[in-house]
Amino acid sequence: MSENIYITEERIDGADDGPLAGTTVAVKDNISTEGVRTTCGSRMLEEYVPPYDATVVKRLKDAGAIVVGKANMDEFGMGTTNETSYFGSVDNPAAPGHVPGGSSGGSAAAVAAGEADVALGTDTGGSIRCPAAFCGVVGIKPTYGLVSRYGLVAYGNSLEQIGPFANNVEDAAALLDVIAGSDERDATTRAEGDDATYAAAATGDVDGLTIGVPTELLEGADEGVVDTFWDAIADLEDRGAEYHEVSLPSVEHAVEAYYVIAMSEASSNLARFDGVRYGHSADAEGNWNETFAQTRKEGFGDEVKRRILLGTYALSAGYHDKYYKKAQDARAWVKQDFDEALSEADVLASPTMPVPPFELGESLDDPLQMYLADANTVPVNLADLPAISVPAGETDGLPVGLQLVGPAFGEERLIRAASALA
Amino acid sequence: MTAQTVQQGDLVTVIGLEVHVQLETDTKIFCGCSTEQTDEPNENVCPVCLGLPGALPVLNEAAVEAAVKIGKAIDADIPEETRFHRKNYYYPDLPKNFQITQYDEPICADGDLEVAVEGDRRTVTIERAHLEEDPGSLQHVGGGGGIDSADYTRVDYNRAGTPLMEIVTAPDFRSPSEVRAFLAELEEVLEYLGVFDAERDGSLRIDANLSIIPEAEIESGDVTDIGADALAAANRTEVKNISSHKGAEKALAYEETRQKNAIQRGRAVEQETRHWDESRGITVSMRSKEEEKDYRYFEEADLPPLRVSGWKEEIAIPELPSARRERFQAEYGLNEEAASKLTSTKQVADFYEDVAGEFDPDLAATWVADNLLGELNYRDMDIVELEGRLEEVTRLVELVAEDEITAKNAHETVLRGMLDDGEAPDEIVEEEGLGKTDEDEVQQAVVEAIDENPDAVDDYESGDDGAINFLVGQVMQKTGGSADPGDVNQLLRAELEQ
Ligand SMILES: [Zn+2]
Numbered sequence: 031m032s033e034n035i036y037i038t039e040e041r042i043d044g045a046d047d048g049p050l051a052g053t054t055v056a057v058k059d060n061i062s063t064e065g066v067r068t069t070c071g072s073r074m075l076e077e078y079v080p081p082y083d084a085t086v087v088k089r090l091k092d093a094g095a096i097v098v099g100k101a102n103m104d105e106f107g108m109g110t111t112n113e114t115s116y117f118g119s120v121d122n123p124a125a126p127g128h129v130p131g132g133s134s135g136g137s138a139a140a141v142a143a144g145e146a147d148v149a150l151g152t153d154t155g156g157s158i159r160c161p162a163a164f165c166g167v168v169g170i171k172p173t174y175g176l177v178s179r180y181g182l183v184a185y186g187n188s189l190e191q192i193g194p195f196a197n198n199v200e201d202a203a204a205l206l207d208v209i210a211g212s213d214e215r216d217a218t219t220r221a222e223g224d225d226a227t228y229a230a231a232a233t234g235d236v237d238g239l240t241i242g243v244p245t246e247l248l249e250g251a252d253e254g255v256v257d258t259f260w261d262a263i264a265d266l267e268d269r270g271a272e273y274h275e276v277s278l279p280s281v282e283h284a285v286e287a288y289y290v291i292a293m294s295e296a297s298s299n300l301a302r303f304d305g306v307r308y309g310h311s312a313d314a315e316g317n318w319n320e321t322f323a324q325t326r327k328e329g330f331g332d333e334v335k336r337r338i339l340l341g342t343y344a345l346s347a348g349y350h351d352k353y354y355k356k357a358q359d360a361r362a363w364v365k366q367d368f369d370e371a372l373s374e375a376d377v378l379a380s381p382t383m384p385v386p387p388f389e390l391g392e393s394l395d396d397p398l399q400m401y402l403a404d405a406n407t408v409p410v411n412l413a414d415l416p417a418i419s420v421p422a423g424e425t426d427g428l429p430v431g432l433q434l435v436g437p438a439f440g441e442e443r444l445i446r447a448a449s450a451l452a
Numbered sequence: 453m454t455a456q457t458v459q460q461g462d463l464v465t466v467i468g469l470e471v472h473v474q475l476e477t478d479t480k481i482f483c484g485c486s487t488e489q490t491d492e493p494n495e496n497v498c499p500v501c502l503g504l505p506g507a508l509p510v511l512n513e514a515a516v517e518a519a520v521k522i523g524k525a526i527d528a529d530i531p532e533e534t535r536f537h538r539k540n541y542y543y544p545d546l547p548k549n550f551q552i553t554q555y556d557e558p559i560c561a562d563g564d565l566e567v568a569v570e571g572d573r574r575t576v577t578i579e580r581a582h583l584e585e586d587p588g589s590l591q592h593v594g595g596g597g598g599i600d601s602a603d604y605t606r607v608d609y610n611r612a613g614t615p616l617m618e619i620v621t622a623p624d625f626r627s628p629s630e631v632r633a634f635l636a637e638l639e640e641v642l643e644y645l646g647v648f649d650a651e652r653d654g655s656l657r658i659d660a661n662l663s664i665i666p667e668a669e670i671e672s673g674d675v676t677d678i679g680a681d682a683l684a685a686a687n688r689t690e691v692k693n694i695s696s697h698k699g700a701e702k703a704l705a706y707e708e709t710r711q712k713n714a715i716q717r718g719r720a721v722e723q724e725t726r727h728w729d730e731s732r733g734i735t736v737s738m739r740s741k742e743e744e745k746d747y748r749y750f751e752e753a754d755l756p757p758l759r760v761s762g763w764k765e766e767i768a769i770p771e772l773p774s775a776r777r778e779r780f781q782a783e784y785g786l787n788e789e790a791a792s793k794l795t796s797t798k799q800v801a802d803f804y805e806d807v808a809g810e811f812d813p814d815l816a817a818t819w820v821a822d823n824l825l826g827e828l829n830y831r832d833m834d835i836v837e838l839e840g841r842l843e844e845v846t847r848l849v850e851l852v853a854e855d856e857i858t859a860k861n862a863h864e865t866v867l868r869g870m871l872d873d874g875e876a877p878d879e880i881v882e883e884e885g886l887g888k889t890d891e892d893e894v895q896q897a898v899v900e901a902i903d904e905n906p907d908a909v910d911d912y913e914s915g916d917d918g919a920i921n922f923l924v925g926q927v928m929q930k931t932g933g934s935a936d937p938g939d940v941n942q943l944l945r946a947e948l949e950q
Pocket of ligand 1: 485500502
């Protein structure tokens with residue numbers, strides 16, 4: 031296996047029978063597995079073995095699934111290419127020599143390479159949809175509150191959700207059926223989705239479906255990507271759907287707002303890694319302050335340090351109102367824009383990523399360019415909405431993904447529409 | 453301020469408090485771990501209160517209920533919705549390196565508590581009271597044993613996640629004794645509410661801000677109404693590590709004297725944090741001129757806002773000390789002093805009501821407020837130490853009420869014996885032969901005393917009424933003290949008149 035898909039390849043058996051009996055699953059390495067190390071792609075947690083299972087892992091086991099490995103990822107989910115992993119980058123099975131996308135690159139690559147039937151990833155600003163698009167597979171980012179985050183090592187806790195990858199929409203939906211539903215251990219989960227049946231919704235019936243296309247999400251996108259996108263829309267039209275253009279004026283602030291919020295939350299979420307209770311501990315002499323500073327210096331990579339520093343700054347007295355509070359205001363506008371656009375359309379469609387997969391090593395030196403690649407995915411996290419990325423075709427032999435966004439807890443509608451394409 | 457111009461007697465002490473109280477709940481505030489204290493460190497812990505990666509807090513509504521009870525008792529405003537924030541700082545006893553607390557929407561705002569200070573009733577404003585999680589505890593080992601001098605430090609997370617209420621008062625106190633009275637009243641109220649256990653180690657922690665302001669700078673001329681400008685102009689010290697109301701009075705008296713001495717000698721008072729060293733009885737500087745800490749508060753997204761509108765109406769609280777005090781006066785005809793003593797703790801008041809329900813309320817008041825509390829106080833004991841033995845005290849009152857033993861013997865011999873030797877009242881009465889002698893025996897002793905003391909009888913008959921006391925003493929001696937001196941007096945007179 032040359033792609034470096036797994037950080038830890040270890041089999042965890044589930045129940046003898048259940049809806050996923052015999053199904054193999056790759057689990058992103060920021061989701062806690064009892065007795066199997068959970069590194070978050072970081073040196074900080076290189077030897078950390080959780081004493082408990084995440085709720086989604088417990089549900090996988092109960093459903094009979096077999097976990098086959100802990101999938102590679104950008105360190106703590108911070109990246110768009112999987113190249114910030116302490117355990118090395120992942121090659122894209124669908125486009126060798128290119129990145130698989132991030133941060134759930136290992137999960138998407140596992141499905142694309144046939145290393146696992148399905149996979150779990152996490153999506154804070156596009157970390158499921160981006161690798162799904164780059165690896166030519168299906169990925170679902172659920173509504174915030176549909177899937178329990180208990181056991182997911184937090185990066186941006188107000189933004190992220192665990193979600194499925196699969197080779198087709200129906201299999202992804204079947205995995206969602208197992209992991210979705212309220213959880214008493216996660217106070218942000220809600221009961222709205224408890225009665226939904228996702229796999230049954232994968233009928234491919236788009237007759238009468240209205241699709242809104244936000245013009246802002248096509249601006250500046252790669253030409254080949256845009257062409258592939260319109261081909262897919264035309265395909266849906268042929269099956270009875272109709273589309274019209276809509277506007278999401280606030281999304282021009284979405285990337286800034288997203289990074290301020292995610293980094294602020296990260297600066298606090300990652301504070302617990304001080305070497306006292308678990309994880310990497312520097313062999314430093316001196317007092318506690320010096321020791322924990324050295325631990326964090328050694329344990330975190332550059333991108334993680336960058337985001338912690340920026341987030342700390344954004345929350346600091348004197349800057350809080352200028353950055354963090356403004357970002358929260360922008361988040362409210364984005365939500366409002368989506369509500370309006372979704373009042374005129376059943377779903378919204380755009381290219382998942384404005385660009386095809388980067389070549390390995392291409393984007394490492396320009397973080398800002400990388401952040402901008404998230405322009406189409408981050409607004410959805412700011413709005414807490416569900417989205418799905420399905421393969422739309424290829425440009426120059428590279429996979430292109432189409433993103434559909436629905437109203438809160440509208441996963442069944444997204445699955446019905448997306449299953450017309452994959 | 454120009455310290456040199458200040459004369460003695462012109463200075464006003466201003467104190468405000470931040471009081472942390474542990475709330476009594478079965479489980480911690482954000483996880484299911486028990487709050488019970490254990491001997492072994494790190495026993496009552498789980499992924500949540502250890503701050504393991506991926507663990508999430510879930511709010512224990514029992515803690516919110518306890519907070520609402522406090523809010524009701526101090527007549528605070530309770531918002532429609534309450535939410536939590538993160539307070540970010542690094543400390544090894546803090547598992548997540550942030551504390552989940554409340555910031556701009558505390559569960560209680562703008563309450564007050566009435567306190568009796570040297571006979572006057574005063575109202576202390578409580579600006580806010582909010583919920584938060586307790587950190588773990590540190591044990592410094594080896595070396596000098598101090599935070600800077602120990603060889604190493606152990607961390608125990610048993611305490612981490614215990615629900616805390618931080619109660620913040622306005623700078624309403626003008627003396628350390630007022631602070632003590634307030635804290636005693638607050639403890640009493642919390643115990644009445646059943647949300648607090650004063651016996652628990654570390655259940656009460658107090659930080660106090662103290663500043664000294666020249667009376668001349670108070671524009672209103674009223675020391676209870678010090679303007680914001682005068683307050684802001686004075687340097688204040690924050691005294692930490694106070695753990696009882698008695699300790700608060702001592703620490704603040706020390707700090708008050710220290711600051712006044714500095715001012716009177718023309719030295720400036722540093723704005724600083726000081727640590728109360730209970731064993732040495734002094735405050736010591738912890739750090740001076742440190743910049744205000746930036747805790748980078750922001751919303752805790754893992755805990756959705758909790759709607760608490762309506763909780764204030766739905767949650768009942770028991771009768772509070774002040775109301776009970778008034779009722780005792782009206783219902784049992786007690787004076788204010790007795791009523792105050794009898795409501796000083798919930799246990800005392802409950803016990804008094806038990807006794808007063810069975811016997812004469814006045815007799816019950818004498819026995820509980822004077823005899824029992826007096827003897828307990830003398831022994832530095834608390835009524836809670838008599839748990840399980842209160843029925844014995846009731847039995848003792850019964851013996852007095854039924855006239856089976858004298859009040860004097862009951863108090864001096866039986867009650868003291870019960871407290872000192874742990875014996876039951878009937879045992880002591882039996883052993884000491886204190887049972888009141890029957891009338892024949894007393895009558896017999898009266899006749900004997902008259903026969904044996906003709907001189908005293910002569911004196912009595914010639915108008916020396918004092919001689920009767922000598923005869924009473926003789927009868928008491930013969931009956932081993934078990935006769936009632938009043939009865940003996942009457943019997944003697946009757947016999948002598950014949
Ligand atoms: Zn716990």
